[in-house]
Amino acid sequence: MNEYDLLYRLYEEFDTETLRAYQEFVDLFPPIDSRVALDHWGDASEELDEKKDEIRTAFPQVGETFAALASMATREQAFTALDLYTKHDRGVNVLVLDVDETLRSAGNTDNEIPRETLHLLTRFYEEGMPIVICTGQTLENVKGFLIQGLGNEMAHSGDVSIVYEAGTGVFTPGHGAETKQLLYEDLDAEIRDIFSRVRSRVLPDAPESIRRGCHLQGNEFNVTLKPNFETGSERAETVIDEGLVYLLDLLEESVADVLGEEPTAAGRARAFYADMDPEIRNVLEASGEQPDVALDAIPDGFGSLFERIDVAYYEADAAEIGSLELNKVIGVEAALSVLGIDDPFALVMGDSKSDLRVMRWIDDNDAGIAAAPDHASEDVLKHVLATDELVFDRGDAAEMLRSAYAMRRLSRLY
CATH class of the missing domain: 1.10.287 (Helix Hairpins)
Known part of the structure; x- marks a missing residue:
């Protein structure tokens, strides 16, 4: 049989x-x-x-x-697990989990991680499964809810690692000198100087509407504008759209400063990032702020630095400047190294473009499976449906965790 x-x-x-x-x-x-x-x-x-x-x-x-x-596991979850095991011939040996709108959702979980999900994470931990929390949030925020939700012992066990600020740092308690890795310190002085200039000016020089409508997330490195209104609301969308345009211009001026040129916002950053990201282009067009600058008119010095800097837009949630040399993939690789996982087969769960990079990385390296909530970004859903079709209902991360648990148990049999 x-x-x-x-x-x-x-x-x-x-x-x-x-x-x-x-x-x-x-x-x-x-x-x-x-x-x-x-x-x-x-x-x-x-x-x-x-x-x-x-x-x-x-x-x-x-x-x-x-x-x-x-x-x-339900019947459907168990058969999903067996299908996944049959296809990949491996069980999951590490969890890589985004937090906001993945483990928890403002849509139908009151922005708290459900007790069921927390219990499943505890069960995985008790059975020896390492867990990597991979988020754009600050380290202190993540540490706080991990300790509150999972307990101090588990959060500081040495088997739980936090990749924070979308890969700028990694925190893995109990690992000596490797406990906290400030990956952004490895960036060259030119890039760090640009970020320092942006951070020092981002709120003091902002238009009044942005100063009143946004706050600066308490990051160690990335510069992230968050709305002072409910995430997803019309007012949050308005101020984040305005904040995105402002960040693009401020980034251009900061790059000009570092290059020793006149720091005027000439639309070069708008043109560059609109070409790179359709969501940014849509915001600029909808607000009448599209640039007149042609891509081939952007000086090489500006272009080479823009190519190393990421501008991210999250509708009605955040506008952010980060380093393309530091992302969730870099952070996850560092976390896996500290945890001693040389041959990972991860369950990666996420909803945004920063999570998509990790999903593509595991797919390229046959190093895991990807799952996403049904409200994830279009590109994330497209990738997930093209791989293992692991889409779960908003706020129901437990559904996928149960399938991963079943897959892990089945892999021990065969």
Whole structure:
């Protein structure tokens, strides 16, 4: 009997839905100081063990794995896992996870990571799975919610690494001199000087509408304008669109300063980045700020520096300047090295163009699988659908984590 036949039998002959309900209750039972509630939890735990024992007995060769599968994954998730294992002949050995709009979503999770997702991450950790949190957020923000959601022991275990500010730094507690790597310190002085100039002027020199409507994210290196309004709102979109145009001009002036030229905004940065990014071009066109400068009129000195600097636009969320020499791929590679993962096969989950770089990297190197929420950017969805079609509902990262868990357990059998 092959693997598919065994899975069919598992989900046909056993009440796996009730089993999962018991498992979820036991796992997520809130701490309540009540004898009645504790007795109820104890009864559910005993029932769970009995139902798992039935599966262990029915499948003597694979019973422990199948009991775990049935208690953690739906029929669809289990078969997705088996399809993925059959295709790749490997199980996931590291998680690489974006946070905003991936693990948590302002759309339907109140911008908090759901308890179910946090519990699944804890289960992966307890079974020896390294976790890389890969985000554009600041280190302090990420450390805060990791400790709050996963506990201090797990956050500082040495098996959890944080790639922050989209790859400008990596933090992996418990690894001595490699605990905190400031990757931006390896950039040459010219690039660091440009960023220093942009940062020093970005709010003091901004138009009043931007000064009142935006704040500067507390980054160590990247320069990120965030709205003072609800992310995704019309007011946030308006101020971020205006902020993007302002950042482009400020970047051009800062590059001119470094090159020793007259720091006037002549539209060179607008022209360069509009050509590079359709989203930026759309913002410039919609706001009537498209440049008159032709690409071939951009001086070589400006062009060579623009080619090393990333300008990112996130609709109604952020406008950011970062280094193209530092991105999430560079950060993930550094994190994997510290964690000692020489042959990664990662589950990469994300929603934006910065996550897409990591997804393409694992695809090019046969180093994992990519998954995205259904509201991810168009390019991300296109890539995910073209590879393993792993698209999950907004706010339901747990769905994909359960499939990855099942895939990992199956890989130990065959």
